[in-house]
Amino acid sequence: MTTTDLNRLTLTEAAELIGKRKLSPVELTEACLRRIGSLDARLHAFITVTREEALAGAQQAAGAIAGGNYKGPLHGIPFALKDLFDTAGVRTTAGSRIQADRVPAEDATVTARLKAAGVVTLGKLNMHEFAFGATGVNPHYGAAQNPWDTSRVTGGSSSGSGVAVAAGMTLGALGTDTGGSIRIPAALCGITGLKPTFGRVSRRGVFPLSWALDHVGPMARTAADAAVILQAIAGHDPLDPSSSEEPVPQYHRDLEDPRNLKRVRVGVPANYFFDNIDPEIMDAMRAVGAVFEGLKAELVEVALPLIQEAGAAVSAIMLPEALAIHRRWLSERPEDYGDDVRGRLEMGLAFPAVSYVEAQRFRSLMVQQWRDHVFDRVDLLLTPTVAIPAPSLGDGDLQATVSLIRFTNPFNLLGVPAVSVPCGFTANGLPIGLQIAGRWWEEGTVLRAANAYQHATDWHTRTPPL
């Protein structure tokens, strides 16, 4: 198998070969490291590459598997983490100058769970500073560049995760999502990214942006890959009070029959999600509807209550919480922040306490109304992930951010699972993302639909022209 072939394998394809001892984790890891070495100076996907640790981990995995101790589908799989997840002994910067030299003593819970599942850690991925932005432009570690067009942004904040998966540098990655930070780079880089239900995945050892809205989730090439990663990281963490005790299902069971979605009611929004969107994205969404009809899903137009004010509620929660987290540093060393992040933090000053409480009441009301009037009628909802294709790196941060987050952040407020999968390309060759959202705790249904869509289309198999 050539290096190019190895860099195009999905995680599940690689896992099958490794499990059957037809592919060595060492060979696969070396291919990823070569890919990183040849592309990363241009794309800025990584902040830290842990080459020696990766090679040692791959050797260890190879030895264990040869000895009959195969742990499962992540064993020996090269993997990378957004630089927001604590990694014992490896610096974790949060994409910031302020934490540039921070070396955690312990792994985040999800880091530990992935290591226990046998992943080979390639390093730490670039991101928007402190996860507080949607473009992935980072003044301290370089702007991550979109592999489909390096003059374009990757989306963020999990920018390096989007680039590294799309460019074949890693087979999977972790991201975080407070207003769309997994799904936006997934859409703009042409990969699959899942924000699970709030509370499904531990956040212990993950630097916060907003306690009420932060989620951890997988980024990979396919829904099946994302399911494998989610299986490893989901579940209660007694050390994280925001982690739920809801039992974790076996997600692979939801992926067993990708040929049809009979008896699945798929909602098409009657309001908000098709307002002011790029015409090519509108065309792609029309084609998506036809694919789901072909899969025998029942398409239902559904009105979405309170959606218009959801963005205001997200801002009234996220900005004051972020300011509370950063208040001391903002006071003592404000010049160490990038201009855009410093400005967003300062915006938190403008929200009175009553607005924060109203936003939390709004969240409660929206959850009730969507439970009673949306998810009583449909099992899933289809929307564009973002309203525009990837903006140019030179576009203004504020305008780009507003356009990028408005379709993703309502689902952070609701706490429901939502995945972005590739669903087409613009005439300029930029990826378009489809967002599939489902009921609370039903990641399996969301992944089932995403998997069926990917069996019926080939958008997720396209690779960037690097």
Next chain:
Amino acid sequence: MQDDARETVRKLAAQASLPLPADRLDSLAVTLPVIQAGIAALAAVDYGNAEPADRFPPPPRETPA
């Protein structure tokens, strides 16, 4: 109006014990109308008896299948 906005953000920053230099006050004053529009939108919602959100979303048994 811009002077009013600047004075408003200066007071807000002082109340939060986070005084800002002049250039930062100017930047924040520019964004203030957008923030205030969002605050007004939230103030206009009829919340009924809704209390602030619980930490966790509804459990599966409370979600219609």
